[in-house]
Amino acid sequence: SQQGEEDPQALSIQEGENATMNCSYKTSINNLQWYRQNSGRGLVHLILIRSNEREKHSGRLRVTLDTSKKSSSLLITASRAADTASYFCATEAQGGSEKLVFGKGTKLTVNP
Amino acid sequence: EADIYQTPRYLVIGTGKKITLECSQTMGHDKMYWYQQDPGMELHLIHYSYGVNSTEKGDLSSESTVSRIRTEHFPLTLESARPSHTSQYLCASSEWEREGRETQYFGPGTRLLVL
Numbered sequence: 464s465q466q467g468e469e470d471p472q473a474l475s476i477q478e479g480e481n482a483t484m485n486c487s488y489k490t491s492i493n494n495l496q497w498y499r500q501n502s503g504r505g506l507v508h509l510i511l512i513r514s515n516e517r518e519k520h521s522g523r524l525r526v527t528l529d530t531s532k533k534s535s536s537l538l539i540t541a542s543r544a545a546d547t548a549s550y551f552c553a554t555e556a557q558g559g560s561e562k563l564v565f566g567k568g569t570k571l572t573v574n575p
Numbered sequence: 576e577a578d579i580y581q582t583p584r585y586l587v588i589g590t591g592k593k594i595t596l597e598c599s600q601t602m603g604h605d606k607m608y609w610y611q612q613d614p615g616m617e618l619h620l621i622h623y624s625y626g627v628n629s630t631e632k633g634d635l636s637s638e639s640t641v642s643r644i645r646t647e648h649f650p651l652t653l654e655s656a657r658p659s660h661t662s663q664y665l666c667a668s669s670e671w672e673r674e675g676r677e678t679q680y681f682g683p684g685t686r687l688l689v690l
Contacts (some may be wrong), residue, residue: 496678505581505665505681506618551617555677562633563679565610567617 468566469552475572482539484569486552487532493555495528495535496563500549509537509550514557544575578602581666581682588656589690596651596685598666607649608679610665611635618665624649656689663687 468487476482486495494513498506512519512528512535519526525538539546549570553563579600588594600607605626610618610633620633624643638660639653649668653660663686667679 498679498681503663503684503686505579505683506667506679507681508678511678549615553679562608562620562623563677564620564634565618568615570615 469550469569471569472567473570473572475574476542478542478544478573478575480542480573482542482546482571482573484537484550484571486535486537486566488535488552488554488564488566489533491557492530493557495526496553496555497524497526497535497537498551498553498565500551500568502548506551539571542571542573544573547571547573579666579668579680579682581664581685583685584683585686585688587688587690590655590657592656594653594656594687596664596666596687598649598651598682599647600649600668600680600682601647602668602670602680603646604668604670604680605646606669606677607643608667608669609633609639609641609649609651610667611637612663612665612684614663622651656687658689661687661689 496511497509500506510521523540528535549568551568553565582597607624609622612618619635621637622641624630663684665684666682669677669679
C-alpha cells in the first residue's frame, strides 16, 4: 500500500540550525502534504506541493518533491525551540479516493 | 486554529462500557475523517464520510462505528470498550476540491484509556 515513510525518525538540533526531514512513498500521487503535530494535539497543515511542482516555500519552510525518486524533503531554516514537534508527510494517491495516507513522522527537538 | 472540536479530550473508562467520542466542525466541510494514532506512531484512517448519510470504513479495521446525520457532526461510538482500544483518536475535516488538493483540518484529539 502507498505509505509515506519519514526519516529520520527523530532529530535533535540546536536553535538556529536548519532541520531537514525526508519522506518516501510508493505510488503515483496527486500531491504531498506536510503536517505538524505538537505533543498530544491534532495535526496542523503546513504546506502542500502538487505532483507537477518541484519546490515550494512558505516562510521558513522549504519543500521539495522528486516524483522520479518518489521522495520529498522538508527543510526548516533557522529553527526555534517552538518548532519542536512531530512532522508528518501525507500523500494523496493519483486518481484515487482523495484520502490521505500519513507516514510515521519525524520527531524534531530544537534545543534552546 | 481550525474550527473543529472534539470532546472529551481525555477519557478513562472500564472494559465493557459504551462510549461516544464527539467531533464537530463549523466550517461547513462535507468530508470528515476519524484517525487512530498510538503514541509516536502514524495515523491510521478508521472511518470517513463524504457527506450526510455517507460513511465508509477506512484502511484500518476498527470495531467502532460512526454516523453522519448532520454535516457538522461526526460521532464515533464503541459499543463495548476494551484495553486494545486505548489510543488517541483524531477527527479531521476537509472541503471538496475538484483538483485533489485537499487540506485536512484536525481537532485536538481524544486520548482514550480503557482499563
